[in-house]
Every structure is written in C-alpha cells, then in structure tokens.
Amino acid sequence: MPNQALAEQGTVMNPLIPVVGKIIKIVEETPDVKTFHVTTENGKPFTPLPGQLAMVSMLPIGEAMFSITSQGENHLEFAIKKVGMLTEALHEAAVGQQIGIRGPYGNGFPIEICKGKDLLFIGGGIGLAPVRSLINYCIANRQDFGKLHVIYGARSPQDLCFKDDLFENWPKVMDMQVDVTVDKGDENWSGNVGFVPAFLEQINPSPEGKVAITCGPPIMIKFVLQSLAKMGYTPEQIITTLEMRMKCGIGKCGRCNIGSCYVCLDGPVFTLAQLNQMPNEY
C-alpha cells in the first residue's frame, strides 16, 4: 500500500501535492517511446518499490500516471509512449525541463511471493516498463531469486524498448536468459518472428518452482494467460499489472475501481487468482 510504503521509507509527502522535478536525461527507445530520467533538487523524491507508479505533470497541460521503470541513487526513470497531449509535450521536452511528480502509488510486485523462485517475465511493447523495475530489483538482489528468464516482443525491431538491457546488460547476468521476438522482422533482424504467446509456447518454460510476471497490451495478456494455463501454470503462479484509467491515485475519485477494489490502492499488481475473484471489468 502506498501510505505504508511511504511510512516505511520515512518519506513525508502529501500524496496530492506534486514536488518540482527536472528531466536530467532522455533516452530514445523507439520512434514513440522515450525514457526520462528525473530528479529533484533533493535527489529522487521517494524510493519506490518495484511496480509502483507516480503521477507526472507538466504545466499547463496536465498529469498522468506512469510506472516507475527503474531508479538510480538520485533519480527515477519513466518510459513514456507518445499517445496524447501530455505525452506529446513530454516527448518535445529537453533535458532541464521542469515537471511535477507525486507518488509513489500502488502496491508494487509481491517480492515475498517471488523470493527463492525462478522468475519468468513476459512483456510486450511498453508493457516491459513496469516489469523492468522488478527485473532490475532482482538483479540488484540476485542472491534472493532463482533463475531469471525474460521473454519479450514488440511489433518490429525498431519498436523494441530497452535494447541495451535486452541485448547487452541482462544476458551478462548470472543465470539470466533473454528471448526476444518481433511480429514482423526486417533485413537486419535474425531473431525470432512471431507473437509473444506463440513464442512462449515454443520455448515452453516449465512451471516447476516458477512465478510468471506478465504485462503488455490487453490482447497479448489474454493469450499469454491462456498459454501459461496450457503449460500448467496455476493462477497463484501468475502475476500481472493492470492499466486502468486513474486520476487521484489515492482511492478518492472512483475512476479506477473494479467492483469494490481500487486499482490505485489495491493494485495495479494482482495475481491471476486475485483477478479471478473480481468482476471482469478490466
């Protein structure tokens, strides 16, 4: 829970008031995704748990919720896809641009469920952004987890996010495997071509001692869940993160609820076993 996380981290912040931050680095991931490294004059505004979120704002345009895809000693990272007014303005911004940040929100990934297990991460497109925060956490705390296996896909080679991690950093980590696919290759692509669920079934990682964490476009998640079930994964072994519309982030506005559950407070991370208990409104 966000307030609990804030208390544990000793961060004193009104969750409705943004702090003033600044963009210190911009990485062009794909033609429509950029990763923004942001900080404040006091360093990073808070220390999020893997899978938590923050509201990012730019005056006078507005604000929206984004996953915190990674963090450093003094900064937070957001991978942002250009889809509308705010994200277009952020994509036009340069290093030094002032932004607002409030958070952290959401429950984050259940580290206790993952500890000691082999972890299978399945991502599609910008959906790797929240999962990457957990992958980087596992790498930083390598001794607490078993084997790490990333299966990731995007529409084309140029739409692959976090290429440095996929092809340089992660394959060098001990007991870590990375498999990448694209829907449609090009003349330079020698990797797999095909959709993520089919690629997953082709690799067929055993469910034994494993937890699967998946995030991507809803259609990908739907078929990945079917593939995992076919391969013998139980709902308790599957974790996903939802992207419902959000406004307040603190359980007040009622924009994100599914039945009696508020995704901003109780989620966005749920096991499939938990989702199966909820009305199918997501």
Ligand SMILES: Cc1cc2nc3c(=O)[nH]c(=O)nc-3n(C[C@H](O)[C@H](O)[C@H](O)COP(=O)(O)OP(=O)(O)OC[C@H]3O[C@@H](n4cnc5c(N)ncnc54)[C@H](O)[C@@H]3O)c2cc1C
């Ligand atoms: C929990 C959560 C985590 C998120 N993490 C990320 C992230 O890491 N990176 C990232 O790029 N985006 C993320 N988003 C989505 C991001 O908040 C929206 O894309 C944002 O609202 C875009 O703002 P905008 O003003 O540019 O576009 P808008 O003008 O708000 O919208 C542009 C288009 O996107 C659609 N849209 C906006 N938000 C959503 C949504 N939540 N679900 C479905 N369609 C939507 C609109 O209907 C419209 O078609 C996340 C959203 C949530 C709720």
Ligand code: FES
């Ligand atoms: S975003 Fe307002 S209640 Fe969840």
